[in-house]
Structure formats: C-alpha cells, structure tokens
Amino acid sequence: MDWTFTFISLAKILGVIFVIVLPLVSYTVYAERRISAIIQDRVGPNRTGFPLTVLGFKKDLVLPLGGLGQPIADAMKFILKEDFTPASVNKFYYWLAPCLAMAPAMLTIAVVPFGSTLFGVPMVIANVNIGVLFVFAIASLGVYGIVLAGWSSNSKYPFLGGVRSTSQMISYELSLGLSIIPLFLVMGELNLTKIVEYQIAHGWTIIPFSNLPNFLPGLFDHRAHHVMAYVNWRQILLWVPMFISFVVFTISIFAETNRLPFDLPEAETELVAGYHTEYSSMKFALFFLGEYAAMITGCSIIVTLFLGGWYVPFIPDGTHGWVWGLVNIAVFFGKVSALLLFFIWIRWTLPRFRYDQLMRLGWIYLFEIALVNVILTAGILAIPQSWFS
C-alpha cells in the first residue's frame, strides 16, 4: 500500500465532504429558504447570527450577516430534538433507511472531478474509468433509503410515499441512463475526468466551440475564412442531440432527487410528509440533508457532463500553478451553485405534477425522446466526414 496515496486520498475525501459538500448542503437549505422568500415577497430567515459572546467576544455577530447562522441553529435543533422511535416500526430497517438516504449521495461525489490538479494531484477522489456507471449504480441505491423508510414505518402515509418514490425513481432512471448515451457515442469515454478533458478540447457539450477563445491568438493572426478551420459542421449538427440530452437528463435528475415538480413521495398536501413522516430528530435530518446532498451530486454530474466541469475559457488548469488549481475548484462549485439556484428557482415556480402526468411524462415522452436521441446521434456520427467538406 502506498501510504502517500492513502494520505492524499483521505485528505481529498475529508476536504470534499467536510469542507465543501456538507457546508454546501447546509447553505443550500438556507438558500432555499431565502430565495423562496424573495420569490414570494417575504423576508425569510434574516436574524440568526453567530453568538460570539458565548465564545468570549464582546459582541454577537448579527448584522450584516443576519441569517447566516440559521443552518447552524437548525443543526443544533435537530441534534437536541427527541429521537423518537415509534413502537410499531421494524427497528432494523427503520434505523437503516436514513443511512441509505445519505450515504449514496456522498459516495457518488467520489468519481466527480471537482478540479484540475493541485500540486500535481488530480482533483478527483477516485479516477475510475467507468465513472458514469458508478454514479448510476450508487445513485440507484438511494431509492432503498426511501422505500425502506416508507415500509418500515408501518404507517400508511410513509408507505404510500415509499411506493410512489419506487415507481418514480425506477421510471426516470431509464431516461436518465438513455439520455447520456449520445454523449458517450460522441466522446467514446466513461471516465468523467476524460469527459471533462474532451470538453476542454471541443468546448462544452451544450455550448459547442466555447473553447474557441483558446485559439484567439491564432484567430487574430488569420483571415476570417480561417476561422472555419476550427469549426466543424458535424459538431454543429451534434449540438441538437446534445441539447436534447441535456434537457432530458436535467429533468430526470429533478425526478431522481424528488425535487418539485416531482416531489410526489413527500407531497405534504397528500401524504403528511411522505416516507419520513414517522422520523424525528437527526434521523429526519439525514433524510432532509440526504435530499440536498443528492441534489448537489446531481448538479455536479450535470456540470461535469454538460457544462464543462471545472473548465472555463481563459482560465488555465492547475499545471500553471496552485492558485489556478484552486480557481478551477472554485469554478466547478460555482457552476454547481448556479445550477442549485436554478433548481431552487424551478421549485418555487412550478406546481406539483399529478401522479398520472408524472408517469406519462416519464414513460411516454422522456423515454422515447431519449431513445430517438440515441438514434439521431448515431445517424449524425454515421455521416461520412467528406460530406461536410
């Protein structure tokens, strides 16, 4: 065993989970509350500061950071609440379910390249060559947490929530998987790091030629018709199936993470709180945070597959110095955050689907669109290169 490798991996795991993802989860919850308030003409949580007087300071820090202490206060509340286990539940699965809700979301982060390199170390915890398959395999386990919670609670609302979530997640996993096959047809890669590298070379998946600025020095040196040397008609054609992939994949991620408009497993108006009705204290918090962690994971995957990962034009990678390495990480999580904001924006805009509409959308539209998209991509790729020149 290479001890250096172990140490570096451990540092990466701890750094990503405890320094980046978990705080991001907490503050996504806060952002959700603040942004929903802003959208709904309210103020939102703007008061909880940091009680610095407890630590011996002279003044509490409240303004202008009012509200930023809210996630910490929430966490304290969850920890201090009574951890109640109803008498009629199946204890083993009842305790197992919250773990299963949180763990897969955290695990999938392992294969996501969240930066270029830092001091020569690639910023991905596990650089496996089947990265995307790993993501799907692990993310699918998330449904067990919900199903087990619903079933072991021995109560009708959680049970209905569990049943709904099973059918919903199974339905949308089909289109989720199918929708990115075109990507692999084009890139010929499953390794997420390589996918990012492909996008550095060819531009973001959904914005072709966004790598053009890289060649700017060349562009200024040549006549306009030389620009076409860098522009590939096939790539322009391929943009259509890539964009379709992006839309289908994003919608499916919404469904996979049980976000509105697909939050049927926990529809408050119908199911009290769905599968976590019987949970309290930290066990409830695990479901709650697991959901947001899954959201962050989902956004990371979208960013990696479609939005160029850590790459933005003009910004060099980590080989040009550790500062750039840090900037790459910041860029990645900046993109993730922007996508999270989009998720939140969607949530506070759309109403919930009816159950039959949900199933219809999954099975009749997204599944078919994804299938046709595969054939379309294959067709474009089959066109001989000579036709374009």
Next chain:
Amino acid sequence: MSNPTTTTAPPPVQMLNVQVDGVWHQFPKGTRVIEACSQAGAYVPRYCYHPKLSSPGNCRMCLIEMGMPKMGADRKPEMGPDGKPVINWIPRPQISCAQDVAEGMGLRTDSPMVQECRKGVMEFLLINHPLDCTICDQAGECRLQEFSVEYGQDSSRFLEEKVHKPKHVDLGPRITLDDERCILCSRCIRFTKEIAHDDALGFVDRGSYSTLTAHKGVPFDNNYSLNTVDICPVGALTSNDFRFKMRVWFLKETKSICTSCGTGCNTVVGSRQDVMYRQTPRENNEVNSVWMCDYGRLNFHFLHDEKRLTNPQVRLADHTMSEVDWKDALSRAVGQLRSFKGEEIAIIASARMTNEELYLTRRLADALKCTLMDVVPRQGEGDDILLSADRNPNTAGARLLGVAAATPGAKLREIIEGVNAKRIHALVCLGEDAAEQGATAEALHDLPCLVTTSILPNGTTAASTVVLPGSGFAEKRGSMINVKGRLQRLNRAINAPGNARDDWEILRDLILGLTGSNGLYMVEDLFRAMANDVKEFAGLSLSKIGDLGVQIIQEEEKKAVPTDVEETRTGTLPTPP
C-alpha cells in the same frame, strides 16, 4: 309533587275535570290549583308558595284567571256544544296557591290579563330591591332574576329614592340576612314555625318598611336554620358558610347522601374543580322530604383539611414514618398481616364505610381467618325531625354484612383490651381511631402490625406500621343502608387529594395480596359480587338503586332481630368461586 308511596293500596281518589288553558285534564281531588297547572305543563311563577309549607298567598306572583261552571236554573252546570261545562270566568285574577281544584273549574295561566298581572307584580317587587346581583350569592339560582327575565320588563320606571333597610344583619351563627333583598314571602317564617318548631322569625313595621327580623332575645340558631337559605327565593338569607365562596353557576351538582347520621338525607353536592363548596338537601319523601339538618350540611370541611393524608406511609426501623408508593405500602401490609395467625388479628371497621367496603372487610377477615372484628358505635342526641341518634350512616349495612356485632360495638371492648394486654398482635383499623376508643399509645406502638386506612392523621395513624390514605364521602362511590333499612347511593363529586385511593380499592388490593386475583376491577363488579352473596342485595346493582334508594330491610323485619342476642349475623360468608 309526588306523594308518599305506601305498600297498602291507596283508597280510590275522586278525579276532577279541570280545564287548563283550554284543555280538559283530570286531577285527583285535593290537588292545589298551582300544582294542577304545573302538572298540565303550565308553570305558574311563585315566591311564597312552597309545597311543603302552608300557603299564605302574600306574594301575588301566582295570579291566574279562574272560572267555575255556569250553573243553570236547575243548579246543574250548563253544557256547551262540546259537551263540556260552560265556564263563568271570574273578572278579577285569583291566586292559584291557596285553592284546591274543583269539578268543572277553568284556569287560564297565560292570558293577557295574567301576563299583565305578573308584569305588575314583578315591578312592585323590584321597586325597592337593590341592584346587588353582582355580589349576591343567590344570583344564578334567584327566582327574582329568573322571573324578571321571563315575566318582567326590561327597565325600571321608579325614579324615587329606594327604601333602605338593614344590610348584612347577623341573624344567627350560621345565617346573614340582607333585608333590602327580602321580598317578604314569609317562607322562612313558616318554615321555622311549621317544620323546625322554633318560632324565631317574623316581620316588623308596615308597608314598604316591613322588615324580616329575629325576635329580640331569641337567637336563630336551631339545627335546621340553613333550610331557610334554601327556600329563600332571593338572596336575603345567606349561609355564612357558603357566603361569597363561589358563584352557584360554577358548581357541579352531584346527587349523593349525607353521611353524618343514620337518616341518610338525600343531598346535592356542589363542587368545582375538586373542591366541595356546599351540600343542599334533595327531595326524597321517603327520607328527608326536602330538608336536612345544619349539622349534617356543614359536616364536610374535613375533606379539605390541610392535614389530609395524601400518600401511603410506612414506619421505618427507627420509628419514623416515611412516605412510600402504593405498591410498597400494600406489599408491606400484606407481608405483615400474613405472618400472624387468625386469632392474633383483630379488625376495627367503621359503620361509616359503604356496604361495598364492609363486604370486602368481611372477605379480608375470612382471608386472614380473623373472627374478632367490630365497628365503632356512635350515639348522639336525636330529634324527632331528621337527626338520628345513631350518628353512623351505615350501621344497618355493617350489621347486615356481618362486620358489626348485632349490637354494634359489643366486641370492640374485647379488641381494645386485647390490644392493651398484648394478646392481639395485628390490628387493622379501617377509618377509625383505636386510640380514641381506649387503646393506649404505648400498646398501639408496640403492635408489630397495625394497618390503618384513614383520611386524617390521628393517634392510631401515628402508631401504625402501614398507613393507607382513603377517601371521604364525597370522593367515592358506594351504597349505604339508613336506619330505616333503605339502601341509598353515594356518588363521587370530587377526586381524593394526592395519591389517596378509594377505600374499596385498598381493601381489594390487600385481599389480592393475600389470596390472589379476585376479578374485582370496578365498584360495579364489587356490588355484583355482593349481590350474589347477600340475599338482601339480590337482583340489585348500583344503577338500580337509583337516586332515591330502595327499601331493602322492612322495618318489621328489623324489629324482629333480637337486639340482645349477639352473633346472629356473623357466620362466614359463602366463598365466591
């Protein structure tokens, strides 16, 4: 009002035809007009009339229109087209409380003239009446308030100065009089004269200045004085004991019986939030008519004594008492009792216990194989009105269930002497104080087992090895048999304080500890078991006793029991399956 029911068939009563508000009814001869109207469903307001007193007809509130059959030339009533007599209406209103119904009589209780009369009488009565309702204890059960709303007018036309009379007059040790509120109905005067036979009250002065007062030098303190507070239709006579304690509309009314003597007067207990505020008599013509004595009425304040026992106690090795939980106390009591032979054990029960508790006492004695038990007799001076010389409420029950000797108290001496001579090693004292009966403190203290149930601490509880706090009469359910052999029911009005328990549950748990399960979970179960074992209770249940009680021992039968022969009813009870 119901008449006394007698076992012999009553002689046939002549029925009279009377028209009330246009409808013909039949009433027995001798019925008061005001009662006939009530029976026909037309209530006539009244102040001075009381069914148990004479009728002076001085309040004028019961004015109605009356008429007699029109007589033809042949001195026979003329018949109308409907075949009923034609009625000649008397032009002036008549009082309905001082006249009996007659054949062919016509009554109008709601005609415009009657309404006008009532309005006028109400206005007269209210002319000098003070606006004291906010501080008046009668508010809420005041006839003046009720009839004013129902028959009076909404405002006063009286502009002159009201006549002022004495207020808060100290009429006797238990009664405060407010003369301004008095409407001069004279119910209290008639009661003292006719029922209490203590002619202490009367009116002085004339007209608007008429004033109720006690005769000079004659204190109004007979034992029935508080009944005048009950019958006073307004707030003129108020009970010092209940005055300003609680507004009547808050009181929960629980039907019960008085347990201060063997008569067992029927009562209504007024309580609010586990505090008993008063008890008032309830009509039962077989027992107490509508009266009760002041002694019994006021004998409930011990229920709220500060010293009430609220937790079981056991005596520790260093002779200090320590509060423990019920499980602990009961298992200790059972363990102590079990270690003695039957002849070493004695039980002092109480004739203040209910039949159910006495029955369990008997079962406890059987379980302990104890034969030495008796109740504590209480004799006082009786009167010929209600108060019985036997101050125990359930002597008959104790005798019937074999807990008391035929002459209650006959074996008590033997028990006390046994304790003092240290022949008896275990004593069970149920609601009684052995120290008061002559047992020396030292002898009690030396007993290796002294199990006591009590509601208040006394000389015996101080020396007990186990003290089990019980419930008072308003805190429990059960039945008692009065001196005339009538089985009557106690109902729970308030909860016992702290952890105190119903006495029957304590006895049940003691027996349970000694013999194992007995299937008694509710007081209803207990009564059923008792009805199976004791023939006098056969076919009865707590609910079948009803509010008015059931005669289960006929007076003749009771007299047939020779009082000088002991042990007539102390054979062992059949063991229930």
Next chain:
Amino acid sequence: MAITIQRPNLTLKEKMYFPAILGGLATTIRHAFRMLTGKTHVAMQYPEEKWDSHLPAYYRGAPALVKDEHGRERCVACQLCEFICPPRAIKITPGEIPEGDKFRKVEKYPEAFDIDMIRCIYCGLCEEVCPEAAIFLQKDYAITGESRGEMVHHKEKLYELGGLKTGLVHKWNDKK
C-alpha cells in the same frame, strides 16, 4: 354512477409545457428582482419597527383591572368574566370586605384575581360582560415572561396596568 369529467383539450403549445414553464420562471424572477431592488413592500420588522403609533382605538391588548375615583377597586368578584372567558384564563378567589373597611358597604372583593396570559386570547368578552366596568382591555401587547408563573398576571399587576378610571359606575357611591 360514474361521472365523466371532460378534460380540457390542450393545444400543442400547452402540451409542450415549456412555454408555460418559462412564463412561470419569468414571473418568479420578476418578483425576486423587485424584492432585491427593494420595490416590494414587506411586512413590518417587529422589534425594530413598532406598531404603537398605529394602534386603533378599538385595539384589544392585555386585560387589566381599574380602580375608581375614590381608589376603590371596581371589581366585586362576581366572577362573570371567569364564567364567560372562553379559554378559562381568569381565576378569581372571592372574599368579604372586612368590618371597618371604608368600602365595607360593597361587601365583596376579589381576594385574588389571576389572568393566565398564556391562555388569554384577547377576545374582550370579560370587558363586555363586566357589570361593574372593572376590567378593560389595554393596549399592551408585548406580554412576555420567562416562565409560566411569570405569565400569570396577579391582582397587583392587573391594577398596575389598569390604573384609575373615573365615571361610569356610581351605584356603590349612593349606597349607605
């Protein structure tokens, strides 16, 4: 009997969902923008901004007891407010005014008068029912305490809140 509900026939544009979704997103972002630029009027921020100057004359705040112009406590412990109080917040222990007191003619007064402000719902029925004009709802609304015990207003606190009120009831003055 089965009831057939006619579903609306959607046009292609409606079936697409996307135009509607985009419209919705535009609406929410417009609200968010107006909020962020401070154009939205938001609710009063309580501890910093207070309501006191806007309280209407009929505002119902904490109930309080009042004394009359002679310093007599108006309440005679008739317990009507205790009776009418929907959440049973009021508890009165009546007592008799002792011989020799200058208000002896009134005879009755409240020995204790407790209002549990955790229970009080500020309905004002006590003020409405009071025959002696002794209890009034004041404008105090910030009733706070750190324990249940602190939230019970005893008689002294109630008179402190209520103070003096003249006029209205004269019948006890005319009394002998």
